Amino acid sequence: MNCLSICFLLAFLSLFNCEQRGIYYSELIKNETISSLAMFYDDAATALLCGVKCFNDNCCAHFLYDKTSKKCLGLYSFEKSAISFSQIPGLSDKTEQYRKGCDFDWIEFKGHCYFYGQQQVTWPEAKLECQKKCSYLVEIEDKEESAWLALMFLDKSDCPTSLYKNCTAWTGGNDLDIEGKYVWDNSNTSFVFTNWYKFVPSHGDIRDCIDILKNGEWNDRPCSHLNHFICEK
Template identity: 55%
Template sequence: MQTQQNFLTDSEEGIMYYQKTEKGCGSQWLEYRNHCYFHNQMKATWTEAKLWCESRYAHLVEIESKEESDWLARTFLLKDTCPSFIFDTSVAWTGGNDLVIEGQYQWNDSPLAMNFSNWFPGEPSAGDPVKAISKDCIDLLKNGEWNDRPCSFLNPFIYEMT
């Protein structure tokens, strides 16, 4: 493997992986409170997004505070081109889900329960058991609040590396 500007290149497969250095985040990544973030605008299911991140030695974003949630939305999602309907295109997958136990949300990369949540009013859909069963993955809305959505939905995604 060769090292080149914060990336490791596997010469056999030609794949580039991000490597954080003591100098901060790599090219096209943004740093916030010692975490590096990347917004991938490719649309993918939650599982595809998770695997994409893992193949780059990163994970879907885990949001630890309202400040972080607001920063992510403001930095990556809140654009002049966003439609006014909050659940439309200006959204991104996070690592949050309740795939293991319905109604008990956790971060995919961490075995710990969520210590913080920032749900959009009326979310998660746990109040409606019929909807709740099919909505297991969390996306971040352009206002920094969260929504639960079917994991099969195609969304852009934000991933991070610490």
């Protein structure tokens, strides 16, 4: 092997090792079935290399790997369905399933990944920023999640005393379509849990978009207000 080949090999191994350290995934229960948007469908020598492909694709959330056929399938999401792995060319019932962990600048909580947008933007702009990251404006399911979001992203030592200034962030909540009927933007589902700040929501005006305050409670604002934001996926 000449010097050039050795240098190339060392460079490749160095890159591979860096990628390997950045991959976090856990094996899911086998023999589940899937119905999802495929991000890629390719060959990979090992499950680790399949994981590298998934890690390098921002929209990949899960991947499947068949050791026999060396087929690697990256998925945008993972859902149960009536589809069997054997119906997908190159995959079998022995296909291994993996979930990619959160990216470096995301934080995991109860199986979901969250990103805090430092820039201050309008609600439509925040929605677009989350979509660019293959995610959506956060949808809050219970008081524990609301409190965790505030503690993790908003309740900071440099926050002013007022709940309404600087340390607030857009969520996906809104009543843009029907006044007073609040839904989560991505799932288009009505609120099951609410955590309103006192005297809100305000009906009959243009305060159609919801942000979360540093104490975990919610406030409605004009969607044109400039705010930080939280993405979820």
